[in-house]
């Protein structure tokens with residue numbers, strides 16, 4: 001099949017969806033709350049519109065988001081996927097919350113086996129760094145989360161949100177705005193959140209499941225991490241580091257979830273930029289940056305080929321811990337007012 005494609009917007013998507021029955025949904029590696037909530041919500045919306053939709057991911061969904069899963073997602077190599085017949089192949093693929101195709105990781109290499117030839121690619125995202133790949137592009141960097149764009153799709157299709165879908169989409173907004181605290185928190189995402197609560201989302205339950213059920217060990221480790229805090233640039237830049245050996249002491253099974261730790265680096269007086277550096281491999285470090293608003297950290301990580309948003313961004317840097325720290329701190333210094 002060959003869908004003729006207008007290029008921009010949810011109307012184009014609606015048109016394309018009219019001629020397909022089987023839809024594949026993919027998102028970025030290490031899926032965060034926005035990725036998980038948005039793909040699950042989108043799957044539910046498409047199913048409500050009478051389509052068959054499946055989510056395929058490179059990585060597992062973190063345990064704190066698993067309460068959002070109404071039906072399992074698929075992974076590359078799942079028997080169900082390797083046994084697809086010609087008639088089962090997906091007719092369109094929707095990338096969600098991925099600033100470029102490569103962000104979906106190993107799923108990308110398998111797409112050709114899952115899709116009919118010429119299947120259009122849809123790009124739904126809110127990263128300013130999105131490279132506008134795909135045949136149908138629904139990219140709006142003004143939105144705080146991808147889930148708000150998924151809500152637009154629901155509207156376009158005339159699908160009414162169930163409380164389950166509302167929970168998924170609410171979790172996405174909640175996490176991508178840092179619980180409505182990051183500078184991307186605006187009237188649009190708050191209105192979207194209100195609409196989701198009206199549709200049955202339960203904000204308190206969602207927040208409790210995501211933020212208030214971390215293992216005690218996490219907080220014991222956090223105590224050590226807080227003591228690694230160093231300040232630079234007259235106390236306007238905060239750096240926290242997480243050595244791999246320390247993590248291994250507390251979580252020898254590798255189940256450590258470091259999401260959200262970076263937020264502690266911007267919770268002190270006078271801080272403009274917070275940096276959290278963790279080792280991910282031999283001589284490989286992952287840095288997460290947060291801004292309180294005066295500095296655009298997505299511009300800072302560009303120097304290291306990273307990506308993200310104005311107030312939250314990340315990158316990978318090679319070297320020793322000291323070298324990595326120094327390079328990033330120096331780069332931050334160039335952008336501080």
Ligand SMILES: [Mn+2]
Pocket residue numbers: 034035097126144145146176
């Ligand atoms: Mn997002």
